Amino acid sequence: MLKRLLGLLIALNSAALTWSAEIPSLSADIDAIFADYDAPDVPGCAIGVIQNGAYIHAKGYGSANLEHGIPISGNSVFRIGSVSKQFTATAVAILADRGVLSLDADIHQYLPDLKEYNAKVTIRQMIHHLSGMGDYEMTGAYEIAPGKAFRFGNEDYWTIDEFYQRARNQPLAAAPMQRFEYSNIAYFLLSQVVERVSGITLREFASKELFGPLNMTATFFNDNVNGVVPHRADGYTPTNTGSFEILMTNLDWVGDGGVYTTLNDFIKWDQALKTGNIPGGMALRDLLLEPHPLTKKTMTSYLLDEGAGYGFGIEVGQFRGIPAHVHTGSWVGFRALYTRFPENDISAIAFCNRDDLLQEGDKRRELLDLVASELLHHR
Secondary structure, three states: OHHHHHHHHHHHOOOOOOOOEOOHHHHHHHHHHOHHHOOOOOEOEEEEEEEOOEEEEEEEEOEEEOOOOEEOOOOOEEEOHHHHHHHHHHHHHHHHHOOOOOOOOEHHHOOOOOOOOOOOOEHHHHHOOOOOOOOHHHHOOOEEEOOEEOOOOOOOOOOHHHHHHHHOOOOOOOOOOOOOOOOHHHHHHHHHHHHHHHOOOHHHHHHHHHHOOOOOOOOEEOOOOOOOOOOEOOOEEEOOOOOEEEOOOOOOOOOOOOEEEOHHHHHHHHHHHHHOOOOOHHHHHHHHOOOOHHHHHHOOOOOOOOOOEEOOOOEEEEEOOEEEEEEEEEEOOEEEEEEEEOOOOEEEEEEEOEOOOOEOEOHHHHHHHHHHHHHHOOO
């Protein structure tokens, strides 16, 4: 009991990660889910469960770097894929709150060199995936030659400007405001809007306005993949022989993804969403969590129940009947999950450096099922 109390006090008085197991049954069951990852010769995951502002489970499984046998810890830096979108959307919302950007303005007002769409496409539509821009694969923006698609990672790369020249010339995949159409292109273009309006890159803006004030010292949009990142976890993919190969991106553009972060840092963002401790306060926080009505009718969520909608880079709905905010991320050798259960003050986080989580059932779903069973339905 004394050990449990000490662990809780440390968690409550420190923003750093507490490596403790305040609910033994929960931790044991999470250990079972990730048992195959809990070895020094395989990549794995950093798993965190937050309750009432503190980690009640936080543990690394597997290695952040197989070459040097470095274990995953709370300081391991992961690329979190599309979980990054909430930070891009927040940056746009901050600029709108300050009156220097209009969410309902046509995108051409800020990026006049974009292809003419013959329809008004607004910033708000892009945030909610209602712009009709479609995803990379749908538009051919990744083609390096007719019929030859670009491969993510381990090949030649484009600069941000080179990719912008491709993205700005892509036609719409559908007319705006017809249906939810997930669009990485839209979120990449939003990064360019932030840069044009603020005069600094999305990386610089987010660090100045979000990550810096929240003391998220290891979190940033990585728009230079050749930069040195202390404690970075490498991404991996399994081979046919049972070993692993490195699978890392060589692409610098951000907005659709690109955030690097840690468990130690991410609890600070989780608590900022709870308290509204962001520029614009609770009003802006509430805007982030307000799904567009059309998305509730036309979006199908991978994790949430029917009727979920899309806010500012965050899916909003219910998981097994429990109000939840969720987003997943997948990029090269990384997989990520962030879920909040706001009415229960519980969150679940999974940052993984392997791309095979979906091969035998998604362990992210298993984690949420476990949290819902042990912490929510049986509180």
